[in-house]
Amino acid sequence: MRRRERDFAAADALRERLREGGWDVVDSPNGSELQALTAPPSVDPKPAARAVTLLTVVHGWRADAERWLLSVFTHTKADFEAVIVDNSGDQQIAGWLASRAAERLRVITLDPPLGFAAAVNAGIEAAAGDVVVLFDPGVQLTGDAVSPLLEALEESNVVAAGPFGLRSVGTMKEFHQSTGPDVEAIEGYCLAFRRADAVAVGGFDPRFRFYRIADVEFSFRLRDRGGRAVVIPGLPVERNEHRLWESTEPAERERLSKRNMYRFLDRWRHREDLLVGK
Numbered sequence: 001m002r003r004r005e006r007d008f009a010a011a012d013a014l015r016e017r018l019r020e021g022g023w024d025v026v027d028s029p030n031g032s033e034l035q036a037l038t039a040p041p042s043v044d045p046k047p048a049a050r051a052v053t054l055l056t057v058v059h060g061w062r063a064d065a066e067r068w069l070l071s072v073f074t075h076t077k078a079d080f081e082a083v084i085v086d087n088s089g090d091q092q093i094a095g096w097l098a099s100r101a102a103e104r105l106r107v108i109t110l111d112p113p114l115g116f117a118a119a120v121n122a123g124i125e126a127a128a129g130d131v132v133v134l135f136d137p138g139v140q141l142t143g144d145a146v147s148p149l150l151e152a153l154e155e156s157n158v159v160a161a162g163p164f165g166l167r168s169v170g171t172m173k174e175f176h177q178s179t180g181p182d183v184e185a186i187e188g189y190c191l192a193f194r195r196a197d198a199v200a201v202g203g204f205d206p207r208f209r210f211y212r213i214a215d216v217e218f219s220f221r222l223r224d225r226g227g228r229a230v231v232i233p234g235l236p237v238e239r240n241e242h243r244l245w246e247s248t249e250p251a252e253r254e255r256l257s258k259r260n261m262y263r264f265l266d267r268w269r270h271r272e273d274l275l276v277g278k
Helices: 008-020 062-075 091-098 116-126 146-152 195-200 214-223 243-247 250-268
Strands: 023-028 031-036 050-058 080-086 105-109 129-135 139-141 158-162 165-168 175-178 190-194 228-231 237-239
Touching (some): 050 116, 050 146, 080 091, 158 214, 195 214
Parallel strands (some): 050 080
Antiparallel strands (some): 129 190, 139 237, 158 190, 165 175
């Protein structure tokens, strides 16, 4: 209402107060609505400690999640747990996940569903591993991809590691894939980091309801503490169709991507010291 009346300062102040209370105003072609920025506190008992938590957020597409889960249990050699955050709002997905109960598998159901970053943060909060590896559910392991990531994070100055890295191209407005080894960000297809580091920087920015650029912004948060993001070449992982990208109408994903880029630039545009080679 205040924005319609062009009282932008008051509208922005109201939004900030709402965010401090755990809510965000989400604009859409149909108007604005309030949505939670964080998941409610978990009441589940504390799980057994693990070396690593393998985390994914499921928005639907059961076959993808099942393929990811099978590959994790088949190929991971480290002491691991798998955590699936069910952000689908789909009773059939919930029923399928309930039927997959296992000692090393935990499911966190978000009802109602949250934005992408808030869903990831729910998984980070619940993780029992010292290290978290975030996967897109369209990724599958074809070998032990986790052990090299754990080895990389044994270096105290490495804060993020994965097979797919990004570097900016002259400006922070554009990032391209890079083989590194040092890069500015690790893509969220497969992104390893210490849980303690993620908690220390506040996790992912929950305003990133759409997934794009959220991994870049999170990588910058981690690196702002003085660490490196490194590409681990040759990891046995395969990327399949990215469902959130493919299922979003082109005009809408362009709008959401631009909005996330503006959020990223609002915080980091003056931090050229975080660009590799600068």
